[in-house]
Amino acid sequence: MFPELQSERLILRDFRESDFDVHNAFLNDFDVSKMLTVVPHPYTKDDGEWWFDHCRTTPHSEEINWVIDNGEGLVGVIGIRNVSTTPHLGYWLAKSAWGKGYASEATNMICNYVFNRMNALAMNTGLFTINPKSLNVLQKNGFEITGETKEKNRARGDIEMDYTTVTLTKDRWQSMQAIAA
Ligand SMILES: CC(C)(COP(=O)(O)OP(=O)(O)OC[C@H]1O[C@@H](n2cnc3c(N)ncnc32)[C@H](O)[C@@H]1OP(=O)(O)O)[C@@H](O)C(=O)NCCC(=O)NCCS
Numbered sequence: 001m002f003p004e005l006q007s008e009r010l011i012l013r014d015f016r017e018s019d020f021d022v023h024n025a026f027l028n029d030f031d032v033s034k035m036l037t038v039v040p041h042p043y044t045k046d047d048g049e050w051w052f053d054h055c056r057t058t059p060h061s062e063e064i065n066w067v068i069d070n071g072e073g074l075v076g077v078i079g080i081r082n083v084s085t086t087p088h089l090g091y092w093l094a095k096s097a098w099g100k101g102y103a104s105e106a107t108n109m110i111c112n113y114v115f116n117r118m119n120a121l122a123m124n125t126g127l128f129t130i131n132p133k134s135l136n137v138l139q140k141n142g143f144e145i146t147g148e149t150k151e152k153n154r155a156r157g158d159i160e161m162d163y164t165t166v167t168l169t170k171d172r173w174q175s176m177q178a179i180a181a
Contacts, residue, residue: 003064003117005109010102012066012078012109015055019067019074024048026074026094033155035131036092041155068093068106078106080114080123087114089125091137103137111141115170122169128153129162142176143168 005012015023027033028043040047055065065079068091076093089110093103114120127134129148143166151163 003060003113005066005113007105007109009070010105010109011069011071012106013069015052015065015067017052020048020052022074023051023067023077026076027092029095030155031095032092034153035128035134036090036153036155037151038154039092066106066110068097068102070097070102075102076106078103078110080110083118087118087120087123089123098133103134104140107137107141111168111173115173120170122167124165124167126151126163126165129164135164135166138166138168141168142172144172 002014004014024043024045024047027039027048028041030041033039033041033043061084063079063081063083065077067074068076068078074094075097076091078089078091080087080089082088089107091103091106111123114123123143124146125138125143126149127138128151145164146167147165149163149165150160152158153161
C-alpha cells in the first residue's frame with residue numbers, strides 16, 4: 001500500500017494519471033530543472049511517461065516518490081531512493097509554489113517517516129552549491145553539510161557543477177524534535 005502522509009496544509013500521495021499534464025508542464029521550467037541532477041530540459045511527454053512508469057513499477061523497498069498536493073492538486077514532488085540502506089532525498093516545487101514553506105513542510109514529513117516509521121539511522125542528499133534555497137530547506141530540517149563534490153547537470157547539457165553533500169542523522173532529528181516539543 002502506498003504510504004500516504006498528511007500535514008496541516010499538504011498531502012503527500014501517489015501519482016494519478018490526472019497529474020500527468022500539470023507535472024510535465026511544471027517540470028518543463030528551466031528554473032526548476034536547472035537545479036536538479038537528472039531532469040532534462042526541455043521536458044517532453046516521453047520524459048513524463050518514463051517517470052510515471054518508473055514510479056508505478058519501482059518497488060517501494062527501493063524508492064518512493066510522493067506527489068506534493070496542497071489540496072488544489074500537484075505542486076511538486078518529493079522522494080527517497082536507496083530506501084533499504086541510507087535514504088537519499090530529492091524534491092522540487094513548481095515555481096508558483098515557492099516561498100510558501102511547502103518544501104520545508106514536505107521535507108519535515110519525510111524526515112518523520114524515515115526516522116520514526118522506517119527507522120533509518122541517517123538520510124543523505126545534496127544540492128548544487130549555487131542553490132541556497134534548497135540548502136535553507138535542508139538546514140531548517142537539521143541537515144548538516146558533509147562535503148563538496150562535483151555532479152553532472154542534465155538540464156544544462158551534462159556540465160559538471162559544484163555540489164554540496166548533506167546528511168541528517170536519526171539522533172540529531174530526534175533531539176531537534178525533543179527541543180521543539
Ligand atoms: C528548492 C525549492 C524547493 C525551495 O523552495 P522554497 O519555496 O524556497 O522553500 P519552501 O517551500 O520551504 O519555502 C520557504 C520560504 O517560504 C516562506 N514562507 C511563507 N509562508 C510560509 C509558511 N506558512 N511556513 C513556512 N514558510 C513560509 C518562508 O519565509 C521561507 O523562506 P525563508 O526561509 O527564506 O524565510 C525550490 O526553489 C525549487 O523547487 N527549486 C528548483 C528545484 C530544486 O532546487 N530542488 C532541490 C534540489 S537539491
